[in-house]
């Protein structure tokens with residue numbers, strides 16, 4: 767029996783990491799909303815959880831096709847959206863194209 771779209775769980779199909787309900791990249795908007803609700807009182811816990819999920823996804827997708835793996839995009843997709851301000855509002859994920867790369871500190875000799 768096929769459930770209506772709204773009742774399907776927006777969980778990932780592994781190892782592709784696409785949403786079981788809407789077929790978008792997981793976590794889709796519905797999954798992110800559900801996770802934010804589940805971790806409403808533990809936002810650092812949400813970041814820790816999604817970092818663990820990121821590691822699993824990178825391992826899966828690397829096994830499928832290492833040439834297509836963009837780790838910066840993966841970080842943004844899985845963890846970047848979990849950032850929140852001191853006031854509890856979520857920040858948009860960072861744009862990797864505008865993020866400056868950190869330079870190592872100068873060496874004093």
Ligand SMILES: [Zn+2]
Nearest residue numbers: 776785788794
């Ligand atoms: Zn979905």
